Amino acid sequence: xxxxxxxxxxxxxxxxxxxxxxxxxxxxxxxxxxxxxxxxxxxxxxxxxxxxxxxxxxxxxxxxxxxxxxxxxxxxxxxxxxxxxxxxxxxxxxxxxxxxxxxxxxxxxxxxxxxxxxxxxxxxxxxxxxxxxxxxxxxxxxxxxxxxxxxxxxxxxxxxxxxxx
Numbered sequence: 001x002x003x004x005x006x007x008x009x010x011x012x013x014x015x016x017x018x019x020x021x022x023x024x025x026x027x028x029x030x031x032x033x034x035x036x037x038x039x040x041x042x043x044x045x046x047x048x049x050x051x052x053x054x055x056x057x058x059x060x061x062x063x064x065x066x067x068x069x070x071x072x073x074x075x076x077x078x079x080x081x082x083x084x085x086x087x088x089x090x091x092x093x094x095x096x097x098x099x100x101x102x103x104x105x106x107x108x109x110x111x112x113x114x115x116x117x118x119x120x121x122x123x124x125x126x127x128x129x130x131x132x133x134x135x136x137x138x139x140x141x142x143x144x145x146x147x148x149x150x151x152x153x154x155x156x157x158x159x160x161x162x163x164x165x
Contacts, residue, residue, distance in 0.1 A: 030164075037135070111139070
């Protein structure tokens with residue numbers, strides 16, 4: 001298995017994350033937020049468009065705490081193959097989060113086919129400021145979809161433990 005470190009990543013790349021000593025802090029996901037994500041994924045499958053949105057919460061030394069999710073509008077030209085969140089919406093969601101004492105700590109989206117691993121398009125779509133945290137829902141032969149948390153570490157994706165509750 002090849003570890004991808006270059007951006008854009010070459011074809012045939014996988015993102016198991018770098019070898020590290022000591023696990024990164026986990027992502028804690030509120031159970032209602034997890035249920036909302038799974039429902040949005042099902043709606044995306046029915047609409048044949050990748051569902052996507054924002055993770056709202058706080059970040060501390062003991063992990064990222066996601067208390068709310070906010071659905072976004074997928075503006076990708078081929079929404080069945082990717083997602084794109086518009087800048088006007090991103091600014092509005094950031095303001096909404098600040099108004100309730102939270103912030104946008106990452107993004108979420110669902111792969112309509114395939115696994116809950118970051119794709120080549122996910123890596124190529126990273127802007128200079130992030131997001132560095134992504135929660136991805138993928139089929140992996142499962143219903144409901146599997147949720148996995150990932151952090152971009154500047155050179156590769158690393159998987160975070162996901163704690164629902």
